[in-house]
Amino acid sequence: MRNNVIFSMLGIILNTIIPIITYPYVTRVLGVDSLGIYNFYSSASTYLILLTNLGISIYGIREIGRFRNNVKQISRIYFELLSINLFMCLLALCFVIYVILSIANPKDSFIISWFYLSVLFTCVGADWFFVALEKQKYLLIRNVIVKLLSLVSIFLFVTDRNDLLIYVAIISLSTILVSCCNVYSVLRFVDLSECRNIHCLRHIKQLMGIFIIDISYRYLGLVDVILLGIWGSKWDVGIYSVALKVVLLCIQFFNVLATTLLPRSSFYINNSEFLEFEKLSRKSVQLICFLCVPLVIFVFYCAHYIIYFLGGADFKDSILALKILSFSILFAILYNTIIFQILYPLGRIKSIIFVNTTGIIVNTILNYILIPNYHYIGIAYSYVITFIISLIIICIINIEDVKFIFTHRMLSYLVASLVVFVFNLLVFMDTILLVALDALIYFFVLYCMKEEFCVNAILYINGIRVRFLRKNNN
Structure with a gap:
């Protein structure tokens, strides 16, 4: 369980680092106008994913998690939620076709088509299924490989202001590749025969509830x-x-x-x-x-x-x-x-x-x-x-x-915070040094109060030090 949390956080870090690497390059190469077009349609596709998802990502994690040891149940739930998602994508397709027919610019139509494919394959990929089964390690490895491929492709093929369509295709293809990996992998966990025993409507009421929660939270x-x-x-x-x-x-x-x-x-x-x-x-x-x-x-x-x-x-x-x-x-x-x-x-x-x-x-x-x-x-x-x-x-x-x-453990964080606050009121120094001292004081106060995570962290670090010294002595 601890590893799953670590893998999930590493995934967030990866999704943060890659844009930081590519954004300055893409900004200079494509220019403001092209990047503006991309950001507009990218934002639109994000909202389309939100609407077509209908809260399935959160709901699916809960439902699959409840029956994680029952193959028939998780297979049935997977196919039911996937069917609902595909139906919503079909409705979205009608809207997308209307938009494409209303636009005279073939370049914009091309971009919209690629982004719709991203929406569709995001639905088919069903990342939530693997999160529910706590397969975060697989998700991380898959993301690292696909992100690196897309990173290299951007630097190789996006070289001037006319390469916006190539850039859109690379981003969309990375989503498609991720989803294809998921479809291949999901076959190991589900019973295909259960796709004949689905009852999609039983989920609608609860899906609407989590959809409202998701919308209001955003x-x-x-x-x-x-x-x-x-x-x-x-x-x-x-x-x-x-x-x-x-x-x-x-x-x-x-x-x-x-x-x-x-x-x-x-x-x-x-x-x-x-x-x-x-x-x-x-x-x-x-x-x-x-x-x-x-x-x-x-x-x-x-x-x-x-x-x-x-x-x-x-x-x-x-x-x-x-x-x-x-x-x-x-x-x-x-x-x-x-x-x-x-x-x-x-x-x-x-x-x-x-x-x-x-x-x-x-x-x-x-x-x-x-x-x-x-x-x-x-x-x-x-x-x-x-x-x-x-x-x-x-x-x-x-x-x-x-x-x-x-x-009572919650009080230890309050006490440590108050000590740091008082220290900052009394001391004036360089910000970096002040923050470093704040961290030391905070963790020292928690250690003195026998806070569980702080004590365990000290013991863990001490254990690494002991093993390192033993290895050197040998």
Whole structure:
């Protein structure tokens, strides 16, 4: 299980590094206009994937995870969800054909066709099936190979401004190759005879629930940015978006923990192993607090380094926005973990939808009040406040389901954070040195309080040191 989390996080790192490598090259070669066309259709395909997926990615992980040891059940669920997904892609195809026929430019039609193929093969590939079976190692190896092939292809074949179509084809072909690998691999885990015994409609009600959750969860960081453009200015959007991307990357990195552990949580609940479920969820929340508190400190105090690295001096106004948004990291990750690792496996769909809807209403009201007067700073405060309120509400109305995660160990993170905060008020020094000292103080306080992860980390490092010394002595 620990390895699956590591493999998932390595996958996130890989998906982050490859664009960082290719983006500067592609920007220079293709130019602003071509890149703008690509980004427009790429964004459109992302929304098309969201609509055609219908929440299947999350729902499929839970359902396959529940019956992971029953080949007939997982085969039936796989074929049912795949059929629903293909039907949605067929509906999307009607829309895509209409768009293509409405466009006179054959170049745009070519790009739309390739992106639709990406949508279709993303559906057929069904990554969620392998996540549900905890095959993250396979997913990582597959992604490394395909990403490297696409990386080499971009540098070999995309050489001037006229190569936009080649670039689109390479990106789409990488998705197609990934999906073909999945289709070949999935045959080892399913019983093909079960494709005759499917009943797709039994999933629709629950799929609509998770689809609403998915849509409402994506409101923050998407629709609120649109509101900033309406009630503020395009300059505000540009400044805010850079800071938001940093925070979303941090959140995404840790959110993979909840997705990775969702099938195991669902399996425990389905088999009435509630003590194991509580133990897993408790450790997950403790690990998040253990790692996210220093991450918040790092992002807050190194905001100017991060912004200058990503956007340069032109985006210096993003520094304050990033400092404000940094406080949302811990609350957003805890909120996501409680939803997808605890409440969703327990089937608390209505509760999740209610809290997400409440969060949207609160965020919209705050944006309406704050954006006209405080612009991008206002929306940053609104973002943080929304997650704090949502986290409090979801814990209160589901207290019987989540109370087991609140242990005395949580106090150790609060104490360590307060010690670091007081230290920073009393000491003035270079930022890098200050952050390094903050980390040492934070982990030292936790070690003194016998915090589990900190003690285990020290023992693990000490074990490596002992083995290294023994090897050298021999």
